[in-house]
Amino acid sequence: MSPVTLSAPRQVGKPQPALPGGYAGQLLRVDLTKRKAWAEPWTPDEMRELIGGAGLGAMILYRETAKGKGNVSWDHPDNRLVLGTGPLAGLPVWGTGGLTVVTIGALTNGPTSTQANGFFGTNLKYCGYDAIIVQGQAKDWVYLYIDDDRIEIRDAKSYLGKDTWETQDALSRDLGLTGHQLSVYSIGPAGEHLVRFAAIQGDYGHVASKNGVGAVMGKKKLKAVAIVKGTKALRAADPRGLIQCADDIAHDLKTDPSARSLYEYGTLPGVVNLSKMGALPIRNYTTSLTGDVDMKSWEAPRLREGFDHRGHQCNACGMHHCHMSVIRQGPYKGKIVDEPEYEGWSGAGWTIGATDQSAVAWLNTQTDRACVDVNEFGWVIGWVMEGLEKGWLTKQQVGFDLKWGDVAGADRLLQMINRREGFGDLLAEGVKRASEKLGGEAAKAAIYTGKGASPRGHDHRARWEEMLDTATSSTATMETGNPVHQTELGLPARINPFDGVEVAKLVAGCRGRRAFEDSLGICIFTTRTRLENICRALSAATGWYYTVAEAMRFGRRTAAINRATALRCGLTPNLEVPSFRYGSTPHDGPAAGQAVSAQWEKMVDTWYKEVGYDRKGGKPLPQTLKDLGLDWLSKELWGKKA
Amino acid sequence: MPRRHLIIGGGTAGMNAMRTIREEEREPSEITLVSAEKPYSRMVLPYYLDRSIAEQHVFTTSAALLAQWKVKTHVGRRAAALDTKANVCTLDDGSKVEYDDCLIATGSSAVRAPVPGADGANVHSFWTLDECRGVIASVTPGSHVVMIGAGFISFTILNSILALGAKLTIVEVAPRILPRMIDDAGAEVIEEWLRAHGVTIRTNVKVTKIEDARGKKRVKFASGGDLVCDVVIMATGIKTNLEWLKDSGVRMNRGIIVDDHLRSNVPNVYAAGDVAEGRDLVSGQPALHAIEPTAQEHGRVVGANMAGKDVAYKGSLIINIVEVCHLDAASFGAWDDAKADTVVGAKRDRSAYRKYLFTGDRLTGAIIIGRSGDVWTTNDVGMLKGLVQTGVRLGRFKDYLKAHPFDVKTAYIASGTAGTLLPETVLGRPAKAPGETPVAV
Amino acid sequence: MKVLKITPERCTGCLRCEIACSYVQVGAFQPAKSVIRVSPFEGHTSYAPYTCTQCAEGWCMTACPVGAITINAAGAKDVLDDRCVGCKLCTIACPYGTVFYDASTRKAFKCNLCGGDPACVHACPTAAIEYEEVATRDWLHDFAAERASHVLATNGGRR
């Protein structure tokens, strides 16, 4: 397959092959330096090869961010911020409002691909675009306004300093649009102040959180993207088939034992389930015991019923997952919050020793509004709390005392981080940089990967597959994730989670699925059906005949391209290690004594062998690339000879 | 029970009355229709003008249907006099029709500005089918049309003139367009939109003369340069068709004075539509609306009463909507009430404009302008009508609406407007579909 | 007559009904052409769908100057495309705001209960819309009044 070149000049007047169904057919290119925006068509061939979202973004990043032999850094004007969606977005398949952010991120200074849902993809595609590619840097703060063919780069001064919810409130008011008539994805004060783990939040509660994508947006001085619900039509090659397939997916999600709890309670059951595995991160990994907390009250139904909760679903979604909650009691009574995901309960809760549910729910929304990655927030605050407890941090340094579980104090620190005030300035660099700066005991207590990525809110010392995945990833978050139906890929249903070789084989075997899913404009949770179903939906939408094999091959192709970009950014295999604390051995709880460090090398070796990458240099091997149809990349990585 | 009904005028009001008589009557009656024109709907003429429909489409009934309904027709005949003592109507050919009760629904006609040349060749009015045919014959692609008067009627045919490929100039004596439908600020939004769509507008100009100029027309003004064009359309006003009733004893001002059953001072003579000064829903005062919905409701109420039912009429709401080049402008009720408590909302970049007029905590008038493809605008158009029509008390939602003029639905629903409306009907029963009218036996 | 029974407490604002309805209207997925519309009633927390009540008066139907709106087999007021001239009188006559206008076809369009098999009902994942033999009523009023009063009292729970 020849490389697609997105920037290739189009032949005017040449008849274009028919647009595959599901696509809007145009990319929206925004140059903030020049303060210009224009639509670029893309071809059906490019669509088939790159799909959209993660796949499209990976290619754009690879093609457009090279600088000499290296790569532009996250804060360079030539960095691209790709806000992509995919062919399923806006269609009746559950959870199809998807946004995938692809950019060179601020934490690892390497590529990232991080997704959120809401109505981004819906509104954007009905305006006529499959993705937004932002480049350059604005002189003054701006926001991007999209209303069908009307694209404007507008002054954003009056929204500056507002948190993400306030920004959306204000834009809705100013534009006179209510509800989903307007979709807004914005950064909060954290992004404005280039906090390295700043995130992008949209439509009240949907966060693309990884690798400081909010800082990239902040560096570009782009406060928000406001998309009016477009008026254009999306067609499907086989609309009845698509509706049928959507129903089949819904049926799977409702009835499959592994997806059903997600259907009913979203990620809420995670807290109790993970605590039983020793994978709930408690007090910055200092323990794996839940102590005297009544875990019954953390069962999903009680967790939800504790609030006046209201469905707040994404496009066409029937999962009982996203909710808005009104806090019933306590100091935050009456506040409207986004029902925390599992990661909110851990990052804004257990990780920092907080277990008052109302307070955690409130703090979690504070992080969304501020707007930072709640996982890194947990690792940062937990680390500070531990330091103050153990004395390697002092009250004077921090500015005030902070004990485990102090939610108000954590919020105070969040606001300091947001605006880079006092100690917050150091913390805004993320826990890796902050701890390295302080050194000593402080350095040993911080949780991160060698590349600088923040692990998600688990105690991965009891979930090796995720630790391996996070550490070896080229995109600063799990590249693979755990699929629901791994047997569909010829993998065993169960493995010994503490056997490094089995773990590595599983992770390598699932590789590709995530990138495929993140290219479709669909939610990470509504894809927890068989891949077969997702492929059928894609086929019905586009008119392609898309198979599971092609999906996996596509995903691995995307991963290989990201790997090439990551290497150019200096993210080499020697960095593929957990930090001291992250890779330590739990001393209590269900996984006590399981030492990942003992098997780490073997695990990584196996992974490399399985994925067909070069263990030393990190590059995908020529044969691997050949098998993936990436001969052009092989040439670029290995030279002509290969 | 009156056995012989006479309907004079086969326009909107007349046809609705006739249909309703057939729907409501318990025993078959005789109906006679006298109409100067074959029944059609005037407001459909603009769509015939640009040929988006065939001429056939404007007619509201057919000879066959009238025969089915057992209606005696005198089409092409005018009523010339009414003897309310003898219950006899004399037609323009001298023939006479006796009746037990009768409906006057003779509508209105266009009036031209009294300037020299106003009745010359290629100067048209646009009110009747004949006049429409005249305009069709003279407007060709590329011709230049000058429309005198920037009122509602001009605007209803504006799209059609453009669709015919003509160049359009609108001249208006008032300082702005649509003086009787939209306020100043709203008119500005529409003017801006029209200019952007290639329509020339000259306001504040008084036409003094229309001359022939070598096959063309020259329009002269009290001040400012002449306009040379191919066709002139005068949309300078209308008057009610009531001269023939001079000596009938039916009491009238500009229109016929009626009670809440739309009866005139003569108990077996009703009036409906453009000629009736029926009750205005918002003010409660008699008013001449000259709009289609009022004619329809009048016609239906009169029909029911003629069929022996006792239907009192609550009054009609003035509602107008016009679309120009895909921009909708609508107004409701007392939209120009200077005493009202008023709030304005504007989204300049979307050409959206709102004005709400409150009396106490009720909405008594509204103006709305927005792009016609925008379903949310259309949603709001209807809901504003509902708010004015029901006069629900908005309570605290009045302030909400003032603060959020573009979020009508919340105020509309939270104040129970839909619930107030659901039991409401004009005739005290569900309406029947057009095809459902029982035929007389 | 079977009507669309709406239980607003169940609605999550997912807009699947709009997508499904638009597919019935225009054969493509285009919510801008849906005749059921979902709106928020408390900031962004409380949504409910809204469409034609098939009201007894049928203001749209009686207003139509060319008799283009009739009653179909399901009892719904239905626009006949070949009769409709696009004059919009129905859009302002309907006091519920539930007749729409398609600028591309120059026709009015509205809910016709899909002829008796409503697509929105099938589409709604939470059964917020059901199709039942019940007397229609103002399904949203109490819900909207309660939720919206929260907005008025606390500005949506913010600050």
Ligand SMILES: Cc1cc2nc3c(=O)[nH]c(=O)nc-3n(C[C@H](O)[C@H](O)[C@H](O)COP(=O)(O)OP(=O)(O)OC[C@H]3O[C@@H](n4cnc5c(N)ncnc54)[C@H](O)[C@@H]3O)c2cc1C
């Ligand atoms: C171009 C145009 C566009 C319009 N657009 C709109 C619009 O968008 N919205 C709106 O609400 N309204 C509109 N109107 C106004 C609307 O058409 C009238 O208000 C409505 O037709 C009034 O109905 P009517 O029955 O009272 O009178 P008409 O419909 O005028 O009917 C009167 C009938 O009486 C007959 N007649 C007259 N004199 C005699 C006589 N002496 N003897 C016997 N028969 C007689 C006439 O021939 C005619 O058939 C428009 C009008 C025109 C001309």
Ligand code: SF4
């Ligand atoms: S569209 Fe409006 S007027 Fe027509 S039936 Fe529905 S609610 Fe009644």
Ligand code: SF4
């Ligand atoms: S019943 Fe059909 S036409 Fe009516 S709102 Fe539902 S999907 Fe739309």
Ligand code: SF4
């Ligand atoms: S499909 Fe159901 S839950 Fe979704 S927006 Fe419509 S009514 Fe609400």
